[in-house]
Amino acid sequence: MAGLSILARAEAAQRRVHAALAGAVGNTDEAVARLQQAMRYSVLGGGKRLRPLLVYVTGEALGAHPGQLDAPAVAVELIHSYSLIHDDLPAMDDDDLRRGRPTCHRQFDEATAILAGDALQVLAFACLAADPAPAAERVAMIALLATASGTAGMAGGQAIDLGAVGRNLTAAEVENMHRLKTGALIQASVLLAAARRPDLRSAERARLAEFGATLGVAFQIVDDILDVEGDPRLLGKTVGGDEARRKPTYPAVVGLPASYARAAELHAAALAALEPFGAPAALLRWLAGYIVDRSH
């Protein structure tokens, strides 16, 4: 750990991914300056960088070098950024604010926001394809991220979310939605780092898949809980938005106590999945705890 506190290391990882993201969405072509400006506005406008952090911290637990992890860290955050832009659109959640600033379509315009999301999604794959990693590792990362982003992952989860507004879902249905909409990309963050270690045994890879899947659902249940009783000053947005929009959430279906219990259960399952990784996974365990216990 070289004397650095965990928080300082997290900040260092955040700075690292910010610089890499700035490079990825660089403004070099005058003709498309406005589009790139919208991309930069959304990608570089803050955020917890949780997914890149997961890539770096998982990679460190597996003995990968940070330089091997920049491309997957950037790619997963580009996909996340694009999904926020499109989710905020008038036809979707119709949000005016994101991280305390106007959403992309409010700051620019709707057409530019759609296009910026489109271009950020494809940039994620361009980044992975351009990485100096062996071609087989690049293909493995691209396949992982594509699956996590498509109908079997994030896009599928968003479709369930859209179709579920105002309907009564069961707890299992909400959990399935969370597994796809949020969990798939969280899990992909873990598995992208694992892809940089092709020598990993398949049992270890399966453990990491289990860790990422359980952590991903726990993350979204905590998000649901924070929308009910979080501190708006810490969250940077108003609370109660899910209920106002009649969005299906875990607390709405099972109540707050059972939601806390389920998050704790998933947290325990995530930690159990990490058991074979021993001491090198200490920071990854801390990050899992931070994700479940966070206040914003």
Added chain:
Amino acid sequence: MAGLSILARAEAAQRRVHAALAGAVGNTDEAVARLQQAMRYSVLGGGKRLRPLLVYVTGEALGAHPGQLDAPAVAVELIHSYSLIHDDLPAMDDDDLRRGRPTCHRQFDEATAILAGDALQVLAFACLAADPAPAAERVAMIALLATASGTAGMAGGQAIDLGAVGRNLTAAEVENMHRLKTGALIQASVLLAAARRPDLRSAERARLAEFGATLGVAFQIVDDILDVEGDPRLLGKTVGGDEARRKPTYPAVVGLPASYARAAELHAAALAALEPFGAPAALLRWLAGYIVDRSH
């Protein structure tokens, strides 16, 4: 788990097996089915399949087998389909009809159309990543398609198009827009086929890049011409749409005779670029002629 009741444990096991089963049998959620229906509606609803045709015919000219060309042919058409869905959206061109049928957002809804486009784009990369080709060829194809789709290609061209409505562009500016918005994906169709022949000399690859680039701009100039004086019955849409929307087109800037002349000039340049490929490229030459002389 010691403190949990048997019922709670049974429920946890049920949730776990539900999630595992859902993963095993594919997501049968109605909302995901609706998203996939929108994707099928747009992809399988006809179209000239010009880009896949270019992939196959270029591949044949280079001695590749059709089986090697399925993935790139599918991928490039998925990208084209997604771009049509997003271009038709109310915030973009606001079109109600596409190929004589309601556009995706009219047939389904706007949110589903945005999401269907997003999911089709990522499906293109998933298809290329899953191809049995050597990893290096897959990465080369993914990099090509990503570049052609992003800010340096199709998305950049669409941004120029959006920003140019009602403005006066020069012929060179219109041609640059066409090169990005339409030409990049046409060129990619040619280069994707060439990627299946890694033994190709770089001079030959450069010739094919030149062929694809010139053909792509010629294709769009012909499209502009057909929008002015094409037969609506053959086109399956009304003519004059570009002018009504004050879209920058080649005929609007230089007039029809000069547009015909420029298309013919680009056609000749495309054929000249194919010169070293001799007799095996006969069908490719015919296809280039069809693209420039077509009536719809």
